[in-house]
Amino acid sequence: MATWFDVGVASVTRWIKNIYRKPQGLRRRKIDLDALRQDVLDYPDAYQYERAKRLGVTQNAIFLALRKLRVSYKKNTAASWDERRRTAFLPGKNQGA
Template identity: 30%
Template sequence: MAYSKDYREMILKKLEDGHTYRQLALEYQISTSTIQIWCKNIDGVERQFKPTKIDNKTLIADVELHPDDYHYERARRFNCSDRGISKALKRLGITQKKDIKPSQGGR
């Protein structure tokens, strides 16, 4: 959870009044890095991208069309990470297929 702007302003005011980063960090149980970030930008950091969710129907169609593809190949088509594909497939109950039949050339 983010700290309120009033709280951040109060801590920065104390910093201006002569308190050190370490004193404020110990007193308010926050890291010195957090205080330094607030000094640079008190409003916080805005997310640069909107997270996307992989559409279930589209993913199922992709699996049917390309059943033997690796996660990284699907990730390229969906413009996401390998891990995102892995989680989406797990959510749908799609697992790696195991062939239990013996190979054709073996005896």
Template identity: 35%
Template sequence: MTYPVHFRKKILAKLEQGMTFQEAAAKFELSPTTIQRWKKKLEPKTTHDYKPRKLHDDLILQDVKDYPHDFQYQRAIRLNCSKSGIQKALKRLGIAQKKK
């Protein structure tokens, strides 16, 4: 979880008033490196900049179409990946399967 922007601005304002990075880090219980990073870029990152690497959407969709009642571990064996990879791919595609 990230610190809110108003908190970051408060600490950076203290630096402009003459407080050192070490003093601010000790007072607010932060790492000096964190404060230096905030000085370079105030806004927190909100997204990841990577795409899924191993499982393509069309592979998952075709597997779900071919084997609609299989468990995730069975899909993982077939597609040569982990169960968590299957779980993330299904979630990304909005596929939720309930067992009967």
């Protein structure tokens, strides 16, 4: 059977032992999008792991929530070449005025 499907013998043995599918847990993110939006405005240069620590969630949850908020990072071209940084940009928000 293993050679038929081109998989390892150990995989087939595990599948035979556990023929019933394990229940998958419900994925819930306990992140508040308004709090994340305010965090992006307060700390535009922060790393995702720093945001995760402040908000008490995982870095992956921050990554997915930033994508949901459509946050992009733009280079600060007004600064000199040595001081150039990346800053967060929230669509729909007036950054300068």
